[in-house]
Amino acid sequence: MSAVLLLLGLRWLPRRIEYAGSGELLARLRRLRDLxxxxxxxxxxxxxxxxxxxxxxxxxxxxxxxxxxxxxxxxTNVVNVILVDFRGFDTLGExxxxxxxxxxxxxxxxxxRPAPESVGMPDQQQGEARDWLLxxxxxxxxxxxxxxAVSIYLLLRGHDQPGGGFAAGLMLAIGVLLQYMAGGTRWVxxxxxxxxxxxxxxxxxxxxxxxxAAIAFGKPFLTSxxxxxxxxxxxxxxxxxxxxxxxxxxxLVFGATVLMLIALAHQxxxxxxxxxxxxxxxxxxxxxxxxxx
Numbered sequence: 001m002s003a004v005l006l007l008l009g010l011r012w013l014p015r016r017i018e019y020a021g022s023g024e025l026l027a028r029l030r031r032l033r034d035l036x037x038x039x040x041x042x043x044x045x046x047x048x049x050x051x052x053x054x055x056x057x058x059x060x061x062x063x064x065x066x067x068x069x070x071x072x073x074x075x076t077n078v079v080n081v082i083l084v085d086f087r088g089f090d091t092l093g094e095x096x097x098x099x100x101x102x103x104x105x106x107x108x109x110x111x112x113r114p115a116p117e118s119v120g121m122p123d124q125q126q127g128e129a130r131d132w133l134l135x136x137x138x139x140x141x142x143x144x145x146x147x148x149a150v151s152i153y154l155l156l157r158g159h160d161q162p163g164g165g166f167a168a169g170l171m172l173a174i175g176v177l178l179q180y181m182a183g184g185t186r187w188v189x190x191x192x193x194x195x196x197x198x199x200x201x202x203x204x205x206x207x208x209x210x211x212x213a214a215i216a217f218g219k220p221f222l223t224s225x226x227x228x229x230x231x232x233x234x235x236x237x238x239x240x241x242x243x244x245x246x247x248x249x250x251x252l253v254f255g256a257t258v259l260m261l262i263a264l265a266h267q268x269x270x271x272x273x274x275x276x277x278x279x280x281x282x283x284x285x286x287x288x289x290x291x292x293x
Contacts, residue, residue, distance in 0.1 A: 009264060074226030074240040075159035083164065084242040084249065088222040091245075092207050095252045099200050102256035109263040140182035147175035155250050165246040169253030176258050185265045196262065199255025206248030210241055 065078055065086060073081035083091050151172040158164030179188045211222035225241040 072226075073224065073242065075242070077158060077160055077162065077164070080158045080164040080246070081242070083166075084159075084246045085224045085240075088211065088224070088242070088245060091249065092211065092222070095207060095249055095256075096204065098256045099204060099252055102196075102200070102259045105260045106263040109267065137182035140178040144175050144179060147171060147178070151175065155247065158246060159240060159243055165249030166253055169250045170257065172250075172254045173257035173261065177261055180261065180265050188265075194258055194262070196255040196259035199251045200259070201255075203248045203250065203252030203255060206251065207245050208248075210245040210248065213241070 065082055069078040069081040070076055073085040075081040075085075151168045154163035154171055155165060155168035156163075158168065176188075176192070176194060179192060183191075214223035214225075215221060222245075224245070227239055229239050
């Protein structure tokens, strides 16, 4: 998902500037410098990763979480129990930061104007190539309900099986992203009303409200509750307050990701800022004061 958003951002960068004479030599030297820095950084990170992964791991706190994930958190998916229970306060901070980042990206892109040569339709979507895109576009639209169902499935099973709010939120965001890729910005927003800011607000309120509910029962903030509800012939249903917290994580992750996506997608429909009209010659030369007839 991050790679797709990055590629969408790169779509609006200006094309490489061709230099002539000494300018071309300086450009080649800068590219060579960047290549050396990139190779050195990559080699250094590779060496650090190799040294870390080949060392004998010391005794950590993983056993503590493995032994208490179900008895104290009410879930068998240890990773998700850690995220929404044992370190729920940290997760609340993370999703708040994610929301702030999404709002910042949206605010910055509102005043951003893509390079003139990037405004038109890409070459891959013109002529005969556009006809070949018809089949994947139809497939993407048909897959949207399936992706929504898979997202809900990941959310509901996340406390006991692989999944959870983060994975479910990204899955749903990918479904919306595919619609933007298939139909374009105008088509999607004529047929689908997402309202990402509301998703983000509801998600943050759900997560914070779940934590604040523990205070009403005399417990510390974000203390979770786990119990079984006896449904008679249907048996016992596991209930955990962390699931509501996870629902808030899902809503905020989806809203923040889609907000950044929409901010990028709108660049394709925004016209270049019009150049200001030329000033009268007298005004341009300073012989007429601004405001005079």
